[in-house]
Amino acid sequence: MKLLINQQVHDVDVPADTTLLNYLRGNGLTGTKEGCASGDCGACTVMVGTPDTDGIRYRTVNACIAPVGQFAGEHVVTVEGLAEADQLHPAQQAMVDCHGSQCGFCTPGFVMSLAALVENNSVGSDQREQVLQGISGNLCRCTGYRPIVDAGLRALQAPRTARLHDAAVFDMMGESSPAHDRGGVHLPISEDELQRTMQQYPDARLIGGGTDLMLEVTQLYRHLPELICLGRVAELNRIEETGETLVIGAGVPYTLLEDWFVDRSSPMFDLLQRLGSRQIRNSGTPGGNLANGSPIADMPPALIAWDARLELVSAAGASRVVSIDDFYLDYRKTLLAQDEYIARIHIPFGAMQDFHRFYKSSKRIEDDISSVMGAFRFKLDGGQISQARVAFGGMAATPVRLRELESLLEGAAPDDEQVLSQAIEQLDGLMTPLTDVRASAAYRAAMAGAMLTRALGEAAGTRLPTVMEVDPGA
Ligand SMILES: Cc1cc2nc3c(=O)[nH]c(=O)nc-3n(C[C@H](O)[C@H](O)[C@H](O)COP(=O)(O)OP(=O)(O)OC[C@H]3O[C@@H](n4cnc5c(N)ncnc54)[C@H](O)[C@@H]3O)c2cc1C
Ligand code: FES
Ligand code: FES
Structure with a gap:
């Protein structure tokens, strides 16, 4: 597998789970530092470039949690590659x-x-x-x-810098296809090829951006000998508008989703801007977020509120479409079979057009996982809620949809304070938040109530009185 590092060709033959950071440092490029080895500090940030109509397009990535093989055929620029002689970048x-x-x-x-x-x-x-x-x-x-x-x-x-945009540099790698399997990293470019590779290597792990998966290597010291990268599978990297449905490929990185949602849903755009960091969003994908099965992932509550459906495809090519409501079975357990992948997320445009709000509470604004994530959608007819969706993350072992609460809200006006009080009372019994390093159970419960109050208030065009005061120290 070949890639360019600071405009020099590297012919790489290392184990599949070798991180880009370890490869760089092992090859004398020690300007790139290891701080946390978990994507949190940015000391290992490098630029990765691909040819573009206008030269080379660069994205930043956390080299500590990215397998080097993922960058076959690309141009990695480290801090050593910026200056030219005495001329600093x-x-x-x-x-x-x-x-x-x-x-x-x-x-x-x-x-x-x-x-x-x-x-x-x-x-x-x-x-x-x-x-x-x-x-x-x-x-x-x-x-x-x-x-x-x-x-x-x-x-x-x-x-x-003109020098960093000379796409002719890619010619140095010659004609060899980057998509081969030396070192156990597989880079299929189509769904057909993905399915064949999954059949050939049934124990291989799928990798989107690796921003969850690679922590198994750097934090749990696991060995991942075979990786199948989804980043180049064309069909999984598209956003399509088909009639009444938005279809998002499971491998589309968040940065591209931001571009799509910026003018179409400010609640989703704002949520994406709070998801990880620029480096994480350049690599991370919604497919990985869903498949990882975490109860504190940001996408599931929002996608539940939008009635999203997930297209799951097996290595044999059999496809089924399931409601995201049914996808989460238990803590980190999903419907996904061992030989299946998430191919696409289907979102009805109608749901996206209803009033919706996604609120994230975390200790830091940037680069922090949710303590509580609340997602709300209200279809409003004649001043009343005709359809409600309420979902939370961080409040139970899985992302949860609160159907009983939805029934209570349906038929009510969003500024009906009596219904709000009943709803807040119900919330307590419907979820089982934990106390952990991010927040206490009491804080989480209070925050969920505050989020519901705010969503209803914004739907009514007013701010309802806060029914519960949130004590950050609770
Ligand atoms: C510093 C940091 C900050 C973060 N901040 C947030 C945050 O604010 N909010 C948040 O929700 N998450 C956050 N995350 C977690 C992570 O970035 C997201 O969950 C991300 O969406 C994972 O996507 P990925 O493509 O990188 O998944 P990967 O790590 O590639 O994969 C995760 C798991 O899903 C499987 N998988 C991947 N794609 C598919 C697919 N299409 N089909 C089937 N299985 C698949 C993999 O085999 C693996 O088991 C953060 C992570 C880090 C390191
Ligand atoms: S070493 Fe901290 S983000 Fe990579
Ligand atoms: S951590 Fe010392 S200069 Fe930033």
Whole structure:
């Protein structure tokens, strides 16, 4: 398997679960640091480029949780590949000029996140927001963020670097197809090929972005000898509008979903912007979010509220479509059979057009898993709720839909305070939140009530009085 690193060809033959970070550091590129090995700190951030009509398009990734084989045929740029002789990259120069570094451990990661903004010409109306999003997956524990944000704003004034956009560099790898299986990483490019590969390697693990899966390697020290990457399967990487349904390929990375939803659903766009960091969203996929079966994943409650259906396909090519309501069986147990993959998510446009709100409560705004995630959809007819959907994450062993509560709300006006009080009372009995490091059970219960109150208030066009005060210390 060949890939480019800083414009040099690497012919890689390592075990499938070798992370890009370990490969880089093992090959002398030690500018890329390991802080957490779990995607949380950004010290390992690198840029990965693919040819684009306009040169090379770069995305940032956490090298610590990405298998190197996933990048076959792509161009990895590390901090060593930015400067040219004595000429620093604009992101590096701006960090120097704005005093954006102290101990320096986080600095290569920040520089790479800022460099990606420069190289993707990320100029928009709100440059500060661009910078904040760009560095949302980078932590600094000594400099403080103001000088780094200043550096980002300064770097954004610079033009992109011509040398990093010469797509001819890909010719250096020759004609060899990257999609072969040396080292146990399989890169099928079509669903047919995916199914054949799954039949041939029934024990292989599927990998979308690897942002959940690779923690098994870095945190649990498991060995994953065979990986089947979904990132190049064309049919799983499309967003299609078919009649009354939006069909999202399970392997579409969140960053592309953000682009699709930005003008179509601000609650979904806002939720996506709160999901992980820019690095996580460049790699992570909704298919991985659902298949992972976590009760605190962000997509399931929203997709339950939208009455989404999941298309599951087996290695033999047999397909079935199931309601997302039926998908979660128990803690981390789903309907997905061992030989099946999630191919597509079907969302009725009608549901997306109803009033909907997705609220996420987490300890940090950026790059943090939900303590509670609430998703609400109300079809409003003549001032009344004719259809309600209420779903929560973080409140039980699986994402939950509250049918009894929905029945209570249906037929009521969203500003009916008596119904709201009954609903809040019901909430307590319907879910079994845990106390853990993220939040106490009492906090979670109070937050769920506050979210419901807010959703109904916004549906009514008013803010209803908060029925329950939320004590952050509870
Ligand atoms: C720092 C950090 C922050 C995060 N923040 C959030 C957050 O805010 N909210 C949130 O919800 N999650 C968060 N996550 C978790 C993770 O990013 C998401 O769950 C993401 O959607 C996983 O997608 P993936 O493609 O990377 O999955 P992978 O890691 O590739 O796969 C996860 C599991 O699903 C399986 N799988 C993947 N795709 C398919 C498919 N199409 N069909 C069948 N099986 C499949 C894999 O075999 C694996 O078992 C975070 C993770 C990290 C490391
Ligand atoms: S080492 Fe912390 S995100 Fe990779
Ligand atoms: S400069 Fe020390 S952690 Fe950022």
